[in-house]
Amino acid sequence: MTVVVTLPPAPRAVPELEVDPGGIRAYGADLLAASAQVDDLGTFAAGSARIAGWTGLGATAYHDAIRPTGRLADAMSLALRGVARRVDQHADAMQALVERRTTLAGEHDHLVTTIAGLRDRVAAGTAADAAAIQAACDDCAARVRTYETDLDRWATDLMAEEEAMREAFARVQTLDQVERRYGGVADPADGALDSMPGSGAPPSEVKSWWDGLTREQQLAIIAASPGSIGNRDGIPPWARDAANTVSLDRDLADWGNLEDQGLLTDDERQWLDNARAAQDAITTIEDGTDPVTGLPVSTTLYVYDPSAFDGDGAVAVAAGDLGTAQDVAITVPGFGTDGESAPFHADRTLDLYEATRNVDGTGSVATMCWIGYDAPDNLPWAGEGWDAAGVAGEGMASAGGDRLADMLDGLRDSRDGDPAHVTVIGHSYGSTTTGLAAHDHGIPVDDLVFVGSPGVGGDTDSAADTGVDPGHVWAGSNSRDPVADLGNHGWVHLESVLDGAGLGDDPAEDDFGAIRFEAESIDRPDHLDFGEHSTYFNPDTESLYNLSQIVSGNYDDVLTADPVTDPWYDGPQDPEWDRDPTAPDTDGKP
Amino acid sequence: MDVVPFAMGATARSWDEQHLDLQAAAGQIADAPTGGFTAGVSGAAARFASAWQRHATELGDTAEARADGLRTSAADYVRTDQAVASDNRFLLDAVLREAR
Known part of the structure; x- marks a missing residue:
């Protein structure tokens, strides 16, 4: 007499995911370093580019002209910095998705093995075993349903994250978009740097200042003024590393460009x-x-x-x-x-x-x-x-x-x-x-x-x-x-x-x-x-x-x-x- | 000695430096690796980098134009300003020359 039970459905395989979070971070790091360069122009245009004592029509024309240049540079810097940060978050999100995929793949393999074992039990079983085998099948089916739900959620999250990243790129693709979004917006770094302790302040005072900043201000300083905190005692290691990495990437690009042009x-x-x-x-x-x-x-x-x-x-x-x-x-x-x-x-x-x-x-x-x-x-x-x-x-x-x-x-x-x-x-x-x-x-x-x-x-x-x-x-x-x-x-x-x-x-x-x-x-x-x-x-x-x-x-x-x-x-x-x-x-x- | 033309020359050189820095930034953006993204995002990342390479290059060109404009203005200033003594002209010429 054959055993009649309802076997659990075969679980869908987890789709492949080709992504390199480290490579994504490298892309974001390049954007962040470039944003620091652009920010420098904004700072320059608003400060030392102005020429004291120069008067007349030429002076007026010059100073009128550099103002929008500085404004554009500031807006571009904020836009580029924002995308760089979003790229970094995207790398984190993709890393998490990679790890979830690994877990799902492990569960998939486990379910496939379990179902194969159930088939063997059915083939070798008797009528007396039917109830027990069916119970095991039902249990496995429930796990398959949970797995399928998790798989759908994973796929949905992946698509949502990809879409969000594409939208972040598209939001500030043109300079008109940049102007609308960031034109005239104050840089969070500026006010924060104004309250930075002087050069002789002890590390504990620097630490207190840093801890008193918002996360947004901290990240803004790292991008806009990495040199001010990269080697400053009292700043936590993660922030020094982030700031010095921006400085290093920028220096390599700057001096590498001069080297290429024979201008070093x-x-x-x-x-x-x-x-x-x-x-x-x-x-x-x-x-x-x-x-x-x-x-x-x-x-x-x-x-x-x-x-x-x-x-x-x-x-x-x-x-x-x-x-x-x-x-x-x-x-x-x-x-x-x-x-x-x-x-x-x-x-x-x-x-x-x-x-x-x-x-x-x-x-x-x-x-x-x-x-x-x-x-x-x-x-x-x-x-x-x-x-x-x-x-x-x-x-x-x-x-x-x-x-x-x-x-x-x-x-x-x-x-x-x-x-x-x-x-x-x-x-x-x-x-x-x-x-x-x-x-x-x-x-x-x-x-x-x-x-x-x-x-x-x-x-x-x-x-x-x-x-x-x-x-x-x-x-x-x-x-x-x-x-x-x-x-x-x-x-x-x-x-x-x-x-x-x-x-x-x-x-x-x-x-x-x-x-x-x-x-x-x-x-x-x-x-x-x-x-x-x-x-x-x-x-x-x-x-x-x-x-x-x-x-x-x-x-x-x-x-x-x-x-x-x-x-x-x-x-x-x-x-x-x-x-x-x-x-x-x-x-x-x- | 009138310091304005010297300040104009020095500022022009600073604009030159900004131009070079932005050239570097443009190159950095262009070279930002897109290979780490998924296939669904890498195209958008490449288009973004391409657009921003142009933006940075144009901003750099603007900086270079400011430098050249300042040098021209400084030269005009000197021609009409008798305060710049002849023995200072040599120094001024050096400052007004584009270094790089």
Whole structure:
């Protein structure tokens, strides 16, 4: 006897959806950067384009003519900005639709499998099974109906979103439309900028001002005046990133256009090189993959100023979300650092991010390379000279320390919610900068790390002098690294005997009182070698492994090392010289 | 020394810079990638970019016209203004020359 039941209907397949939200965002970013250019013309026409003291018919004609030009530019800027924002929302909406489609496709496959199973049960069943099979079929049919409803809703939402985006494009396609919609409309950015705290205001005051703005005003400032907030301490990381991205996109377009026309000045050439390096640094990090989620690593362009320091440039790029991460690490590079070296440092930043994620995948991490001070941009050991003003003295480090302290204060103040666990890692001359920032300003960090340090500043004689709990002051010193051997040892203080030369004490020495960690490399030579100075952030090294443990707060897992000693009867003694180095896995790759 | 013609020359150069910046903006809009949109939207995105490339280019041309007009006005101003001493003419000529 056959079993007679009503099988559930076959569910419709989910239509394909070819869309790239990241590509949509790139389109919107181009429009936003272009809107900033157009806005500049409006500002110019209303301000410095006016010529004081010029009178007569020609002057009247000129000033009458530039007024509508400025009005048109302002209206165009607002229109373009509005579409750019709508495009960004469209990208978010399409991303959500992609995710809903994935869920629907999974449900579809599950239903198809269930129905196939029901067919098998019918084929093999008896009359006694009929009621149970029918109940299962009814249950499945109900799920199919729910699925079909969700599928219809998804398709409707997709069509509605596409239509809304097309309408947004069509609303301001012509200049007549632009004039009708935006002619004479005040820019929300203008009033907001008028109330911006002055340049000497503390980050907390800047944060209060920012928080007091409407979302519309915040977004307007990012588009119309990105330079006013992109590098301003107290502004939250997401807004700095958005503003600096507008500035970067605009600069690349501007100077790229001049380059194409053969009109670049020497200064602009240098700035363009720095801008391209910043873009390459971002790409370097974005090309990384989070070892826990398998997703691309997000970036934050926290500092961007390609003309800073007489063209050396300033840039800071983070891997991860600097505004929300529980563990935040900032690396301060040293010798040979300028804007053009950003991609190299971004690569290290990514390595530290990946290593820390491998150590503690449950938390959230952000790592940032901070090229925010005027570092000696020569590599003495590469035949580029020992720049007395820069390398052999603390002047550049001291000025850099001031900037580093301001940046750290700003980062602390700009974050909402629980404060992050912050680690600052000074490498090479950057350790001198970091040491001076700590000693002179009392920086708000949880862990302070010196690696490959030639000295941490002449007034810092011990870990306690940094203002950070000595139990959280760390030193990584490769025994073959000649730069790490430059610091003061024992009673010999170079900065006093050489009239200001020298960079302070070796933080890896016992007298200093920091916790030394293992930082040898397995292929180290049997003699001092400047190549070892650049190994501290390499994957699968003791140093990177230990740095990631400190950054994630896993102090018990740090592989500590005995400090350097300097007995009165002999030169410095390094117990790490004879230890067999190891190669801990930091990247999870074979 | 009359500063007005120098101000006119400097402002003309600023208009030149605006022209170049808007050229760049026009190129940026034209190059905005439309490949990320769905087929149902990409056409509208391309038409928008094309229209706005023209708008930005025209605005840039207006800026360039303002620059050229100012230079002409400044030259006229100098011809009729005896206050511009001959030893300042050299400086003024430099300011009134289109740099780029």
